[in-house]
Every structure is written in structure tokens, then in C-alpha cells.
Amino acid sequence: MKGFMKKGAVIIAAGMLMTGCGDSLKVLTESEEAMIVNYSAGTVAKFNKHQQDGLTVIAQKEDAENDEDVTSQDEQKEEQQNPEDVQEENTTADTTQTEANQTAQTVESLSQVLGIPGVEIQYTGQYEVNSNYPQLNPPKEGYTYFVMNFTITNTGTENVDCNITDKSPVFAVSLNGGSSYKNEFTILPNDLYTYEENLAPGVNAETVLVFQVPEADAANITSIQLQAQVNDVIANIAL
Numbered sequence: 001m002k003g004f005m006k007k008g009a010v011i012i013a014a015g016m017l018m019t020g021c022g023d024s025l026k027v028l029t030e031s032e033e034a035m036i037v038n039y040s041a042g043t044v045a046k047f048n049k050h051q052q053d054g055l056t057v058i059a060q061k062e063d064a065e066n067d068e069d070v071t072s073q074d075e076q077k078e079e080q081q082n083p084e085d086v087q088e089e090n091t092t093a094d095t096t097q098t099e100a101n102q103t104a105q106t107v108e109s110l111s112q113v114l115g116i117p118g119v120e121i122q123y124t125g126q127y128e129v130n131s132n133y134p135q136l137n138p139p140k141e142g143y144t145y146f147v148m149n150f151t152i153t154n155t156g157t158e159n160v161d162c163n164i165t166d167k168s169p170v171f172a173v174s175l176n177g178g179s180s181y182k183n184e185f186t187i188l189p190n191d192l193y194t195y196e197e198n199l200a201p202g203v204n205a206e207t208v209l210v211f212q213v214p215e216a217d218a219a220n221i222t223s224i225q226l227q228a229q230v231n232d233v234i235a236n237i238a239l
Contacts, residue, residue, distance in 0.1 A: 118156030154199035
């Protein structure tokens with residue numbers, strides 16, 4: 001193609017030089033020759049049916065073909081991935097999760113889970129089932145509030161900052177051996193989940209945990225199972 005364009009440029013330039021009604025041939029400078037060659041090349045490319053826009057189209061076509069080749073090779077690599085490798089990756093992920101569960105430390109009390117030195121937290125043995133609990137919106141349809149009462153005690157000889165919020169605990173309750181339900185986040189000032197107070201020695205603080213449970217489960221409670229977790233420390237407490 002380049003040779004064809006150069007030949008066309010030479011023919012056009014020669015034709016222009018040979019016309020002139022008998023006048024002597026004009027000697028062109030190098031810059032004038034370059035202008036004629038560039039103009040001629042563009043004219044030839046313009047009327048070339050095999051190339052619409054000169055060299056630009058060819059370059060774009062070559063780049064597109066290269067991109068398609070790369071994409072095709074990548075797709076083939078994905079399709080040819082060994083199924084055993086995929087299975088091994090999934091197995092590794094499952095194993096990692098299992099190992100994480102196995103490394104969790106199990107303790108026996110709520111105080112141990114929350115881990116605040118000099119502070120003891122105990123369930124009082126009292127609970128309330130109420131669908132119209134003060135300062136709370138009504139529970140969702142078919143559910144009721146199950147409210148458990150806890151006592152926080154400073155058993156030491158110095159004041160203690162009892163900041164349970166920073167512990168980011170997770171609480172869940174199961175009634176009668178059924179499904180577990182996580183505690184509600186409330187604005188109650190005595191919510192154990194968000195309790196933050198400075199306790200003087202020997203002082204007790206009365207707190208609650210609020211859960212939404214199915215009305216059917218709360219109708220006849222025969223057993224209560226409380227689970228508490230902070231990071232990798234877990235307690236399952238039968239109450």
C-alpha cells in the first residue's frame with residue numbers, strides 16, 4: 001500500500017511539473033516536494049475502496065484483533081482451570097472457617113465473656129413477657145418482647161468504668177430449645193447491651209436485655225438458653 005501511494009504521488013507531481021504551456025520546468029524545494037507527496041498520498045487513500053480512512057482504519061483494526069486475541073486467550077484459560085483446583089480453594093475456605101470456630105474460647109459466665117475486671121454480671125432469674133414494653137415501639141406481628149433482668153456489681157475496692165458498649169457483645173436467647181434470637185438495640189438507659197457507667201465499690205446496677213421472640217415460644221417457657229459472645233470468647237448459659 002505504501003508503495004502504491006508513493007507511486008501515485010510521483011505520478012501526480014510529474015503531471016503537475018510537465019504542464020505549463022511551454023514554460024521551463026520549475027525546480028521545487030524539499031519542503032514543496034514533501035507537501036505534494038503528503039497531499040497526493042491523502043488523495044490516493046481517499047479514493048481507495050479497500051481503505052476508507054487511510055492508515056488509521058488499518059491500525060484500529062489491527063488493535064481490535066489483538067484485543068480479541070488476548071480476551072479469547074483469557075477466556076480459554078478460565079475454561080481450562082482444573083476443577084480440582086476450584087474444589088481445593090473451596091475446601092480451604094471451609095477449613096479456615098471451621099478452624100476459626102474451633103479456636104473460640106468457651107467460658108461459663110457472662111462476667112467472663114465481658115471481661116471487665118472487678119465487675120460481676122448475673123442474671124437475676126426474673127424476666128418479663130410484654131408486647132407493650134415502656135419506651136419501645138410495638139414488636140412485629142406475631143412476636144412479643146422477652147425482657148431479661150441482670151445485675152451489674154462492682155466487687156472491688158475502687159471505682160470501675162463499666163463500658164459494655166466498647167466490648168461490642170453479641171447476645172442471643174433460645175426458649176424451650178428452639179431457635180435463637182438476637183437482642184434488640186434500644187434507647188433504654190439500663191440496656192445492658194449499651195451500658196456505660198462508672199460504678200463505685202459495692203454498687204449494684206439493674207439492667208435488662210430485650211429480645212423479640214415468637215408469641216408461641218413465650219406462651220409457655222420451660223427453659224432459657226442465653227448465648228453471649230465477645231470476639232472469640234463465648235458463653236452458653238442455661239438459665
